[in-house]
Amino acid sequence: MDCNRFETLLDQYLDGTLANGALREAEEHLADCPACRLHLKVLEDCRELNEDGEVPAAFGLGWRQKLHEQEAPKPVKQFPGITRWLAAAAVLILVFGGTWLAGRERRDAAVSAPGQAGYKAYSVEEGGGVYGGAADMAAAPRSAESNVMAEASPAKSDDAARQKIIRTARLELSTRAFDADYAAMLAALDKAGGRVQNTSLSLNYDGMRVLYLTLRVPAGRLDGLAGAVKGIGRLVSFSESADDVSEQYADMDSRLKTQQAKMERLRALLAQAQTVEDLITLESAISDTQYEIDRLTGQMRGIDSRVDDATLDLVLTELSPVQTSQDREESLPERVRNGVAAAWKQFTLWLGDLVVFLSIALPYLIALAVLVLVIRLMIKRRKPK
């Protein structure tokens, strides 16, 4: 028996639950190992360290005293200054926040309604025309980087099957003809055989539309699609990246093979298992291994999908129409009049939102008021006088 073995048996030794054989071995080890003798002695002393003598009076009296102080009724606090301010702030936030939220629905509705109509009109009428233009752009010279990538990923050569490259491109465009350009993009995507994975449309601070598209396209056609889309609208930014995950993939593959081999061995062992304990151990090892296999397969499938289909993130920002009136300098009375008119318009909108919010919130406010009343009544009943 060595020291480590003795250390693991130490608890049983102290408890006196060691089986005879092991006990003898432990005794033998103790006889010629001073370190373990010390270990044992220290632990024996530790056990004696615990006392059960009387507790200090300060504690014995103290906690009982405190107990009864605890139960003394606390004076019901009236709202002191700070609480009152907090309550007022909460009400303000509630009213303004709620009104703003009510107004947001109105604004959102304004965004989607004209937009939707526009897209439909364009996709039917002008889709074909723009489509031709986009195809021309596809032939435009590509960036050096794209060319390198194009060599690595054409179709499905043997090399490409082993080399795992995840390609991602991001394009930001701005346009005045928002709806037409959107339709043109969809057409180009269609031609490249891709699909839209994600669309989201929102308004920026100027109230102009911003469209976020996530497109998935077969990796070999990413350059074609990016080229085609670049020609639509005004290019703001373009970036492209290619992550080589071949090594990672190969790693996963070899881990998977190891796990599969392990699985076979485990199954073979399982067939020969004789005791219940063996069965249980093997079953749990098998389920661990299966989990690992599933995890690896899932990850590899995820990579495969991202390698096969490249991702193109598109941001299309609508530019505000040219504002000729802004170019001319306004006179002071004009500016005041415009300002007042704008403010008044905002204010009436806000009032509308407020009414909407209040009518939405009314049932809740009533419920809240009832609750507060009941609580107050209960408090008063508890404290007669």
Added chain:
Amino acid sequence: MGIIPRRKGGRQAVGGTRDDKAQRFEQLAAPLEKQVYHTCFNLMGNREDAEDCAQEAMLRAFRALDTFRGDAQFSTWLYKIAVRVCLDALRKRRQTVSLDLLSESGWEVPDGAPELYEQLEKGERRRLLRDAIGQLPADFKAPQVLVDLQGLSYEEAADVLGLPLGTVKSRVYRARRILLRILSQSGELFLRDGRPKGEGRED
């Protein structure tokens, strides 16, 4: 019980319920006060902190009495609260522990140390041990104290600390080794008559 303080005249009982609660708690907790106090003492290492923590534990338990569901033993529940209070207090102490103590895996036993240790008076051994336990980092101290001083099983200690069984076991093992290391390095004990350090632990 004679120690219950009498209520002061000015305070009127508001209703039966609160009074009952205090009475009930006192009945439940009084038989356990020794255990609570000594646990706190073992963990905190000195009387003042032990008193503070034990008292705090009693109060916390009293305040939380309504949440005690009876699906565990009251004693276990109170125990858990006491240990938690002490752990909080220990962590606040921000003691510094030398990394060497934590990182080494074995310990060296100076020549003749076991004999020397045994020859010490019991009181002196206790003081040395208390001192060494006091130097353990809180996370190691709690499992070690619960298992080695309080005599809890690993399962009980895991329950009280809310830690997995394996974690508790390994912490107790490591705490013991750190303890031995601290003891081995205590010059007062092992180097007092200038003995050179002996060879390493024979494995």
